[in-house]
Amino acid sequence: MPGTIIFDAEQSRKGYHLNQFCMSLMKAENRERFKADEMAYLNEWPMTQEQKNAVLARDLNRCMATGGNIYFLAKIGATDGKSFQQMAGSMTGMTEDEYRAMMLAGGRSVEGNRFVGEDGDAQAQHQPQGQSSQKGKR
Amino acid sequence: MPGTIIFDAEQSRKGYHLNQFCMSLMKAENRERFKADEMAYLNEWPMTQEQKNAVLARDLNRCMATGGNIYFLAKIGATDGKSFQQMAGSMTGMTEDEYRAMMLAGGRSVEGNRFVGEDGDAQAQHQPQGQSSQKGKR
């Protein structure tokens, strides 16, 4: 499937410390410490530099590519006061308004998005989506 | 079966805090704190008074009757520097030497100890076992 990572044992192993870091943000005092000095807090965890950078940049696609799972990563968004819709939208390249409008209009169609190599909007050749990509093309 | 408690969900519920207290003794610092002031340490746990008294008296039969499980209770014995043999023997009324001698001689026979009401040495009418009981009878 295009634009989809299956979180299996291998991903879980790769992302173990990243995901456990995320879970630590379920405690209010840890959220405070993280917000006060993100890098210092991240350095308490044996994560790869790439994972730390992805967290600092709030690049959820990068987080997922390095073993993160969305339910764990959601704790970062929660710490930032973001909703699941904002988090999900941030992985598409669409603006918040664009993503929200797409959902209100019935969401993303499965047509063209079932298999890698079709022509749906989630396929690699259409990334990133939304205004940002349009700007890029012009 | 005589002299045997099956540790099921009901026992587990009854003994939850007692058993979780026992597990806390797997940390060296908790063992130190417990040894320094047993009552104070016990009072940190929502156990019944009967459970606390049973622990203070190291009465493992009482601990088990109030929901304790031997693998959890073993952590109390470990804290006291006792072996599993000393702990198991303490529940029979036998002295350490008597119990050890019984084990060396092949252990307790299953004969007469399969069903409640037979005449084996684990039956209620033969409790407590060993010298202590003999002294009592004389």
Next chain:
Amino acid sequence: MAKITASVFTSHVPAIGAAIDLGKTTEPYWQPLFKGYEWSKQWLKDNPPDVVILVFNDHATAFSLDMIPTFAIGTAEAYQPADEGWGPRPVPVVQGHAELAAHIAHSVIQQDFDLTIVNKMDVDHGLTVPLSLMCGQPEAWPCPVIPFAVNVVQYPVPSGQRCFNLGKAIRKAVESYDENLNVQIWGTGGMSHQLQGPRAGLINPVFDNAFLDQLISDPAALAAKPHIDYVREAGSEGIELVMWLIARGAMSDVAYDAADLDAAKAHSVKVKHRFYHVPASNTAVGHLILENS
């Protein structure tokens, strides 16, 4: 004896919980959704269960990657609403039913389901949002709840067939409990949604409605649907729908085994309510209430 009288199916989107907690249910965005649950709230008042078995998945809340149980049953006295990162939801503590839960655990394990027994667990939106949808904002939840958690986060997750069979085993367990209890089983999660990557936002109403149709009329065939179909057609988080098969498998028109076929045929389920709405945040919301005849 205890009896499963009805099953309730519903999505459990966190944003729905936030909308309730923040008093937004009458806003234009949310109003159509909550309207779909008005009938259900009255139905629950008119048909108050003694216990609800609530099938849900934990979303990296109670279970970290340290221990991932495929199936976990809560046998505790009570469960605190979890802090998922936004602070705990301002909802009542969930009271358990330790005795029935322990009985179910015992029976279901003896039927060869290898449950994990859980005595301490904070419950996340997967459990509390369905309660909010069905009960509103009461001082206390109307009845005890037995949380039944299913791993749908790390693969391999249990198959639809395994979930369906588990439902059968749960019904058998409930029916062997001595006390007269009116038990409901709720299946939650889904419907189509994807929360990750460039395909985030996927919604498939055709799939969802076919799923609802088949869940009602031919759940045994639906149970054979492979994981890949859920993920491809309903999005990566659409896999949560396998949990609905647990609740469906616990209804009395489902045969426990071949010997039970005639007994099952004598029963039927009545569709009391059906509702479908897009969107709630990233998700298609489906809802169904079935009663045993």
Next chain:
Amino acid sequence: MAKITASVFTSHVPAIGAAIDLGKTTEPYWQPLFKGYEWSKQWLKDNPPDVVILVFNDHATAFSLDMIPTFAIGTAEAYQPADEGWGPRPVPVVQGHAELAAHIAHSVIQQDFDLTIVNKMDVDHGLTVPLSLMCGQPEAWPCPVIPFAVNVVQYPVPSGQRCFNLGKAIRKAVESYDENLNVQIWGTGGMSHQLQGPRAGLINPVFDNAFLDQLISDPAALAAKPHIDYVREAGSEGIELVMWLIARGAMSDVAYDAADLDAAKAHSVKVKHRFYHVPASNTAVGHLILENS
């Protein structure tokens, strides 16, 4: 492909670990016991496995009453020896085999065993004493180990039949792993012992030896033995013996299903070593090594 070549069965008494750690193995009390494992240590050197799947039970060490998994497989990179209250045993860290473990988890869950996947776990005497008995006191254990933990502490514990079937599923899982690996499976715990109450110290050599006989020659029949027989005849902690059926079920003379009967008949197991001794602390010690033909 990977292959299970042999199974090892042994008791896992904590006092045996203490005897080794304190250098008491040549004392008169312990000498006869360790003599029974001398042949085994040489055999293991001559038949070095690439991986050992070690079936054991946790003794209220890694698993508290908060979460009690019926079956748990370790998929971590390594496991620390636990502090059970006497301080951690001075033995090497146990290296895992994360890849094979994940493969087994995947395959066995798809075969309808509802495993809990464990990524962080300290291992107690149930796992480290068998390693000490078979390997002595090396700087590092000779190969990676996959811990497989079974609940035999809180009832209901899995039936002998469920354990036996799980063994079959594990063999199927191993044989579907691509890499050429020589895998052993060890079943530990037992034999007769009771650690509680006025019946503490129970030992039943007649039961134990009949169990060993039947484990070798007719494990399918042995799998039908109900829990109550173990507890009555072999003491309350004798129930640990159900774990031996997992290792036995993984041997190639055991038919996976009806269709597999002929293939299984073409295989046989060879008894390489058998040993029985009373007592070690409170326990009867049994030990068996079986090789696949």
